[in-house]
Amino acid sequence: MIRFKNARIMTMAGDKPFEVTQGEVWTQEDKVFLVGEPTDEQLKAAQFEREIDAKGNLIMPSFKNAHTHSAMTFLRSYADDLPLQEWLFNKVFPLEAKLTGEDVYYFAKLANLEYLTSGITASFDMYFELDDYVKACTEMGFRSVLCGAVSGDESNIERLEGNYLKYNGIDPLISFRLGFHAEYTCDIKLLERIAALAEKYKAPVSTHNSETAKEVKECIEKYGKTPTELFESLGIYNYGGAGFHCVHMSDNDMDIFKKRGVWAVHNPGSNSKLASGIADIRKMQEKGVGLALGTDGPASNNALDMFREMYLMTVLSKLKENDAAACDANSVLYAATVGGARAMGLWGCDTLEAGKQADLIMIDLSQPNMQPINNLSKNIVYSGSKTNVKLTMCAGKVLYEDGQFTGLDVQEIYAGAQERAQRIQNEVNP
């Protein structure tokens, strides 16, 4: 059992604005055991392997990265400041074609390190070489929900179903959700087969959706429907799911999301850096669409930093609405934690309550950007930074604390990633 005492605590289990209390948090194995003030009996019975004096710092649910492609770390700073098409077709695709499974293992480990520095304990990851990716996560103790990434024709449906059956249950830290790359990379037969699979397993389906204006325009030209309308007509969203990006959504699209319980996962860093646009957060909030946040992959962001995403989510909404009151801090904090967890199906990791998974962070308030303490939610969203992440715990294990990674050979990961990134560049540009 690990004991945090003298803590400020934000469980995020109640309604917004989130209440902050004082007390203790105990974890046992992978779960939260106690939140609040222990009784004398509990104190007498407890055997602590470690006691941590939080010194008034804040303990809260960890961040959940609800959309990313972790292993793309090798492309970071390799192809920036380029038009989208040139970036994708001349830079990203040729290098990705050279990736091996072991490359993905190293590049994903690098990404997971960065997540931990930002207080992220789980990612909703869409990529390939899944065995190597899973190995990277489980070795590190990092939680991941794999998202199906099929594209092309219906011959690929068996791989999707195979992965669904293979990776669910493979490890307590790993799960797999049905998903596909995007409407524009899948033919209609494949989409129909995915809908049938959703029906067969009564399972949610997640995919890139309405990231760019071009994608939506071409879908309407092809099918007479937006991507969301198309998915709805096929029954793909009959059991919910998630749409990644959701920058160019119609009113009807949002209504479908609301009706089907589909989560809109925003990626404001990526959507800004690639000039895709600003999502209509206010309207989605008004309609009651569930919101989550993701970093997207490091080739298009380029950081994997939830503090950046939180700030961008609210200020871009304020800019779009021309209203400084738009998208308040509490709604952002919810999307980055509880919303993200639920969008990924991690209902056991969403809030800080006894019995839930011990996926939590300690926020260092004893830094200048957190002072004075007028309002903690606003401090985190508006002036918070990775520097305030003092401790990151996933499934009851402390993985990152005071700038150090527990039990990991970080230099070996850096060296492996650097060497492999260079090799891939050399293969493409000999």
Place this chain on the structure above:
Amino acid sequence: MIRFKNARIMTMAGDKPFEVTQGEVWTQEDKVFLVGEPTDEQLKAAQFEREIDAKGNLIMPSFKNAHTHSAMTFLRSYADDLPLQEWLFNKVFPLEAKLTGEDVYYFAKLANLEYLTSGITASFDMYFELDDYVKACTEMGFRSVLCGAVSGDESNIERLEGNYLKYNGIDPLISFRLGFHAEYTCDIKLLERIAALAEKYKAPVSTHNSETAKEVKECIEKYGKTPTELFESLGIYNYGGAGFHCVHMSDNDMDIFKKRGVWAVHNPGSNSKLASGIADIRKMQEKGVGLALGTDGPASNNALDMFREMYLMTVLSKLKENDAAACDANSVLYAATVGGARAMGLWGCDTLEAGKQADLIMIDLSQPNMQPINNLSKNIVYSGSKTNVKLTMCAGKVLYEDGQFTGLDVQEIYAGAQERAQRIQNEVNP
């Protein structure tokens, strides 16, 4: 003499893209003594008080915060998610009215701590209670350029001239530039007197300029001119200066800036959070207008973090232009360092060269967000964070290193700021 060895070095003295070399940086008292590879004679003659192994980390010029109101830290997270008018008139102004000089001293110290964590060694600061503010900076070894902040009628001109004469030369770390709050808070007689003062001292003048659409519209209604055109017609910009924000600038405004050598100081965090708009960076770059970056005050941002501003500067420009190639990383890095220094008149602190002031930072590359190293400028701007600031040196003194502030009682500053922020709130809302 302090010696940094085994360093990557970006002097930023040449053209973009900025070259990165390997070598050493030596500082003597407040200045840079050597950059590059020392000769055997130099090594024999040198007496080092400290040798720092940079271990391949990057040494570069420090960031310069070209527009802020530091002491507004007390308002952080006190008044967010509010419409601009309500924020300013119901929250900011009533609390500011309660400020004492000693309050400003504490609140400015808190801001300076935060600047150091972000690699900022100088601020272009517009506020009041200047004696206390100067004391806060000089005690900490932090560089500041005070910006005149007069408003109202011409009776205030003597105070501006008095401050100009008083604070220039008062301390090597302090200078003072002519300035006023904004067109909309000054009557025309005062503006005329400011122009005369600029002429008398052949001095640049700096002010808030075209921050909001409302400000520009009302100026045109009143004078038939934009703020920039009005200042130009009065001769205020005859010796250059700086415009803070510059969100709503006409082509002619930009041409005036270019002609007069006036710097456009962008504050993308503040302009986003207050929903003021996105500056037209690309057009200013095309016209050759000098660009700098500032955080603005902590009531409207709310962080004092140059990494945030850099990222926002480029991605907001990409969004505005609908072009992922807009505003490349090197131009952003220039604005945050060299551009900022020159906008503030700190020509001795702009680049990393022998004879210049030793205002520099060491960027920790041994962190996941900086790996792999494909391109350092892009790493800093797109994935960099405050966590990468390993060391901050101002005027040859290490003020911040590995998360610690040298010789400062940080807890005393936090406690003083917290207590005073609370007192002021209680005075306004008893």
